Amino acid sequence: MFLLKLEGNISRESETDRMPVARPESSIQRVIAHIDMDCFYVQVEQRKQPHLRGQPTAVVQYNAWKGGGLIAVSYEARKHGVKRSMRGDDAKRVCPEIQMVQVPVNRGKADLTIYRNAGSEAVSILATKGRCERASIDEVYLDLTEAAEAMLAETPPDSLDTIDEEALKSHVLGIDKDGDDANEKVKAWLRRHDADHNDKLLACGAIIVAEIRMQVLKETEFTCSAGIAHNKMLAKLTSGMNKPAQQTIVPTSSVQGLLESFPIKKMKQLGGKLGSSLQTDLGINTVGDLLKFTKEKLQECYGVNSGSWLWNIARGICGEEVEGRLLPKSHGSGKLFSGPQALKTIASVEHWLNSLCEELNDRLSSDLDQNKRIAHTLTLHARASKLGESDSDNKFPSKSCPLRYGAAKIKEDALNLFQSGLREYLGSFRRKVQGHQTQTYGWRITSLSVSASKIVAIPSGTCSITKYFSGQDQLSKSLQSNTGLIQEVTALSPTGNESNEELTDSKADETHFGEDLTTMYLPPCLHPEDHEREVCQNEETSGVVQTNIQDPPYDLSKNSEDEPNQGTREMPLLAQPKDVSREVNGMSYKLKDPKQRNQKRKMTNEGSILRFFQNSSSSSSSATPIEGVSPNRNTTPSMARSTQQSQHQDPWSYEISEIDPAIIDELPPEIQEEIKGLIRSNNKRVNSSQGIPHYFLPQARK
Numbered sequence: 200m201f202l203l204k205l206e207g208n209i210s211r212e213s214e215t216d217r218m219p220v221a222r223p224e225s226s227i228q229r230v231i232a233h234i235d236m237d238c239f240y241v242q243v244e245q246r247k248q249p250h251l252r253g254q255p256t257a258v259v260q261y262n263a264w265k266g267g268g269l270i271a272v273s274y275e276a277r278k279h280g281v282k283r284s285m286r287g288d289d290a291k292r293v294c295p296e297i298q299m300v301q302v303p304v305n306r307g308k309a310d311l312t313i314y315r316n317a318g319s320e321a322v323s324i325l326a327t328k329g330r331c332e333r334a335s336i337d338e339v340y341l342d343l344t345e346a347a348e349a350m351l352a353e354t355p356p357d358s359l360d361t362i363d364e365e366a367l368k369s370h371v372l373g374i375d376k377d378g379d380d381a382n383e384k385v386k387a388w389l390r391r392h393d394a395d396h397n398d399k400l401l402a403c404g405a406i407i408v409a410e411i412r413m414q415v416l417k418e419t420e421f422t423c424s425a426g427i428a429h430n431k432m433l434a435k436l437t438s439g440m441n442k443p444a445q446q447t448i449v450p451t452s453s454v455q456g457l458l459e460s461f462p463i464k465k466m467k468q469l470g471g472k473l474g475s476s477l478q479t480d481l482g483i484n485t486v487g488d489l490l491k492f493t494k495e496k497l498q499e500c501y502g503v504n505s506g507s508w509l510w511n512i513a514r515g516i517c518g519e520e521v522e523g524r525l526l527p528k529s530h531g532s533g534k535l536f537s538g539p540q541a542l543k544t545i546a547s548v549e550h551w552l553n554s555l556c557e558e559l560n561d562r563l564s565s566d567l568d569q570n571k572r573i574a575h576t577l578t579l580h581a582r583a584s585k586l587g588e589s590d591s592d593n594k595f596p597s598k599s600c601p602l603r604y605g606a607a608k609i610k611e612d613a614l615n616l617f618q619s620g621l622r623e624y625l626g627s628f629r630r631k632v633q634g635h636q637t638q639t640y641g642w643r644i645t646s647l648s649v650s651a652s653k654i655v656a657i658p659s660g661t662c663s664i665t666k667y668f669s670g671q672d673q674l675s676k677s678l679q680s681n682t683g684l685i686q687e688v689t690a691l692s693p694t695g696n697e698s699n700e701e702l703t704d705s706k707a708d709e710t711h712f713g714e715d716l717t718t719m720y721l722p723p724c725l726h727p728e729d730h731e732r733e734v735c736q737n738e739e740t741s742g743v744v745q746t747n748i749q750d751p752p753y754d755l756s757k758n759s760e761d762e763p764n765q766g767t768r769e770m771p772l773l774a775q776p777k778d779v780s781r782e783v784n785g786m787s788y789k790l791k792d793p794k795q796r797n798q799k800r801k802m803t804n805e806g807s808i809l810r811f812f813q814n815s816s817s818s819s820s821s822a823t824p825i826e827g828v829s830p831n832r833n834t835t836p837s838m839a840r841s842t843q844q845s846q847h848q849d850p851w852s853y854e855i856s857e858i859d860p861a862i863i864d865e866l867p868p869e870i871q872e873e874i875k876g877l878i879r880s881n882n883k884r885v886n887s888s889q890g891i892p893h894y895f896l897p898q899a900r901k
């Protein structure tokens with residue numbers, strides 16, 4: 200009964216409403232970590248402006264309305280009750296001393312490049328320990344099975360004389376951490392002789408994760424938190440349980456306890472219609488409630504696949520593999536136009552589409568230059584509203600077409616897609632209002648986004664990019680001219696996060712233990728304001744149908760409710776650096792020159808994150824050579840350029856100098872190898888001549 204009901208709606212609904220499918224469990228027991236940076240944008244800004252460390256700080260989207268929207272909040276500010284869903288003015292009210300930093304702006308919209316690059320820095324370190332899947336701008340999954348098995352075989356925890364303090368600070372679900380001997384209890388758990396193989400593997404995983412989190416901190420100055428479990432679902436559920444800068448281990452014996460009271464709607468893939476159906480049709484409110492139903496019953500209601508999936512998740516079973524993927528599966532650029540900023544004319548839509556397409560084009564170009572990847576599909580998403588209409592059935596359809604490279608072509612195609620969507624949107628409205636006396640065709644656009652998906656590496660053996668594109672362009676042209684067709688992506692959504700990955704909240708429909716749950720369930724495609732997020736999700740677009748683009752029922756250039764577009768105004772930067780003292784999670788230190796944030800400091804104590812900061816703050820200010828500086832982040836463009844000129848003859852003639860060193864580890868392995876080789880040979884010269892340590896001179900603790 201429910202099956203039919205859900206499937207009847209699903210083709211026009213979101214990815215989040217696609218029916219989940221059970222995947223076979225791996226035959227071996229895996230060790231999976233989900234690692235999530237703490238208050239990420241805040242940390243990026245604090246690294247840039249070290250005097251903000253330890254201060255209640257928030258990152259805001261530019262917008263003059265009530266001081267802009269908070270998108271990231273430091274843990275110090277959270278203690279005062281500041282939440283991500285707040286406006287800047289409200290945050291000031293609850294925490295007058297809060298420092299607010301504005302998200303960088305480019306082309307009139309948020310520019311997330313610094314956050315994206317900062318995320319890549321962390322990913323490049325995390326990816327060294329096992330198969331790594333970049334799940335969003337600030338989170339990864341790591342499959343540490345091999346590393347854990349190797350450790351268990353060579354240096355099992357019970358053979359270690361000392362265990363890293365960071366590992367001892369772990370939270371082990373099922374172990375009470377109350378009391379002064381908390382770390383001792385964890386130590387005993389990690390070193391148990393009589394533990395089963397699975398728990399021993401988790402213990403090794405925990406030690407490895409603690410180590411790698413320390414390494415991320417040393418190399419990037421960012422703290423992160425982690426969940427360590429036997430599968431992705433459990434790791435993800437727990438990475439946010441103990442934040443900031445802590446990790447949580449999920450032994451199999453604690454899985455049932457973890458899940459039994461867990462709200463069903465907060466589970467990944469259950470935030471939408473399936474979750475609602477479970478609640479209303481079966482009275483299931485927690486994951487534990489699912490245990491009351493047999494697999495057959497769940498299959499009867501939701502189909503064999505989804506029924507099995509539900510039966511599995513109730514038992515903490517998840518066969519989803521960690522995909523080895525460090526690059527995004529799509530690129531996107533979008534903007535919200537809330538309230539009076541809604542777009543009401545084709546001219547204003549075109550203006551903003553142009554700027555979104557330029558950004559998209561920039562990102563496509565750098566993906567092509569750096570990774571030799573090309574995208575095949577351009578998709579336009581929009582949200583529209585009618586005055587006096589709040590009918591959610593009357594949705595603006597998403598449209599897609601083959602992607603043609605070049606900013607002008609992308610702009611042209613995006614505008615065509617928009618107009619096609621608008622015609623249909625107005626058509627559905629007209630049908631709806633039939634019979635009413637007054638019919639107006641006024642519309643307003645409250646969000647717009649463009650995305651490029653189906654990204655693939657250029658086929659090896661293709662000898663010229665120009666040739667490739669001329670072929671591709673011909674194909675696009677013939678597709679469009681022959682058929683006049685544009686695809687409609689019907690998988691649009693309450694959260695709208697199907698193929699528009701860069702724009703959506705990767706956590707919009709995922710379980711999260713943090714305090715900002717309300718912000719996890721955001722309007723389609725975009726965050727408050729014009730915000731985008733870098734996520735890497737499945738790019739399947741289900742239920743694609745085709746519509747004829749040449750079927751204009753209305754004069755789209757006229758809007759019966761046209762008003763001058765009020766545009767957006769920028770908010771001044773609220774916080775300016777005054778000094779260079781830093782404090783992270785109550786641990787303060789100072790740096791001589793905050794601008795040199797990409798360089799590394801010498802660490803005298805590697806025991807724990809706590810000690811990292813204590814030592815940083817109290818250590819001598821003398822410049823010490825820095826060890827272990829990874830070559831890729833020391834490479835200067837000019838150095839790489841000269842290297843390229845002298846040594847590199849690439850069939851594509853890509854410029855090594857243009858590759859952001861922070862993302863080298865995201866590149867295809869063969870290119871990485873080549874670039875790293877070139878960089879290594881140059882690096883020696885750079886290290887000796889540039890004196891990186893001088894950039895990081897810890898000052899006395901306040």
Ligand code: DCP
Nearest residue numbers: 236237238239240270271272337713718726730
């Ligand atoms: N982000 C955003 N809008 C949202 C959610 C997040 O712009 N609605 C951005 C800002 C965050 C970053 O993405 O810093 C990562 O999001 P997280 O959900 O991981 O949140 P934080 O890292 O800020 O905090 P936490 O420590 O709770 O993970």
